[in-house]
Amino acid sequence: MSETSELLEIKHLTKSFGTTSVLEDINLTVRKGEAVVLVGPSGCGKSTLLRCIGALEDIQGGEIIIDGERIVKGGKNPKVGMVFQSYDLFPHLNVLDNITLAPRKVLKRDKAQVKEEARELLRRVGLADKEKSLPRELSGGQKQRVAIVRALIMQPEIMLFDEVTAALDPEMVREVLEVILDLAKQGRTMMIVTHEMQFARAVADRVIMIDGGRIIEENTPGRFFTEPQTERARQFLNTFTYESVKK
Amino acid sequence: MDPQVINEYLPLFGDAALLTVGLGAAGIGLSIVIGLICSLVQFYRIPAARQIVRIYIELSRNTPLLIQLFFIYFGLPKIGIKTDPTVCGIVGLAFLGGSYMAETFRSGLEAVDKVQSESAYTLGLNRFQTFIYVILPQAVSTSIPPFVANVIFLLKETSVFSAVSLMDLMFTAKDLIGLYYNTTESLFLLVVFYLIILLPVSLLGALLERKLTGYRTANEKVRRGMIAQRKEASGNVGN
Secondary structure: OOHHHEEEEEEEEEEEEOOEEEEEEEEEEEEOOOEEEEEOOOOOOHHHHHHHHOOOOOOOEEEEEEOOEEOOOOOOOOOEEEEOOOOOOOOOOOHHHHHHHHHHHOOOOOHHHHHHHHHHHHHHOOOHHHOOOOHHHOOHHHHHHHHHHHHHOOOOOEEEEEOOOOOOOHHHHHHHHHHHHHHHHOOOEEEEEOOOHHHHHHHOOEEEEEEOOEEEEEEOHHHHHHOOOOHHHHHHHHOOOOOOOOO | OOHHHHHHHHHHHHHHHHHHHHHHHHHHHHHHHHHHHHHHHHHOOOOOHHHHHHHHHHHHHOOOHHHHHHHHHHHHHHOOOOOOHHHHHHHHHHHHHHHHHHHHHHHHHHOOOHHHHHHHHHOOOOHHHHHHHHHHHHHHHHHHHHHHHHHHHHHHHHHHHHHHOOOOHHHHHHHHHHHHOOHHHHHHHHHHHHHHHHHHHHHHHHHHHHHHOOOOOOOHHHHHHHHHHHHHHHHHHHO
16 A cells, blocks of 8 residues: 555554543554444443544544644544434434535535535435434434434545444344445445444454554454454454353 | 402503513513523633622522612612612613523533534534534523523512612502502502513413424324334334
């Protein structure tokens, strides 16, 4: 890979809440068009890492650079699109207004034009008939698909997905993951935090395992899930199977 | 009860009611402005101003309006500030109402989930846009019921205005009782006129609440839609 195709670069990132260290010396690069999946046990720091990249957290050391620009909390961060675990649609706006708010107010784009684009995106995620619905009238899976569209319309360079299916009923998970898979096929750069291991394997170009605030393994999905290099990763993956549990 | 007396008193109570409504509206309008400013200072944790607001709120909420009016009406002239009764009534009501409104608006602002501003931020909206388009509409809708309660409470509080010689409803009733001893008629009219003022406020409040909180309450249409979706979703799993 050439030097120029690196979109995201994290160097010696350190993050702590008060005296509690959450991330220690994280080094990581993401190339344009790459889908990187972050896995690890709860509280390992993977969501915090995503939030740091999304400029939602201040960092105590190191730097995060996206497309040559340093990420600072509270600064402008137009290259990143983010979808959260909790449904974060604006409850007082209908689906179309949720999606068009940012393009209209931030990019000052023409209302009719944005609406057209929003409708096209909604159609692609199978929600063409929901543009007038309020968030509370949607199922969890539908809400997350709208949230994805809302982030996409701002044309971010990199999409961050923070456990977007963790709060969903099992039957809703698939419809959301399929949208993300579709984006991966189109060559979007993204970082995904997930506990859905099957999905991780399907979508990832690279899997990164984090534990105790450190990257402990970086691997291709094929190798990570079949022959992980570290004992910790093996243990972690074992928690997803019940083979060792005997009745 | 003598209908003749009631008929005679009606215009007097009518004038008094207008005064009550006028002063009440002015005082409440001002207290909304004060409340908005104070709640924003607290919500955005603006240093120094925040402490001042805190002191004001505690001072205003924990002293009776009557005493506040006495301070403004009799106290301020002692340090050379002249106050006329009308200004005194409006300022007094605003001083009391400001703190109630501040706490009402603050609770509304704080009820908006943090992830709302975070997602607004990741979409590129600045702080002002986030406040106007995302936080405020949601805060207003949660604040409506306590806000209406505040308005009613403040309108009723105007009944102590008589203490600073404002000819409001209470003043008129007491005055007429003192002059002619028609206690029953006077008290009857007093109750009727307060109801005439306050019932529409209550009704309007209920209407406003229904209009502004509609997006949170499931109506029949919504419920039917949800059920249809669930069926659709469970159907999809099969294929």
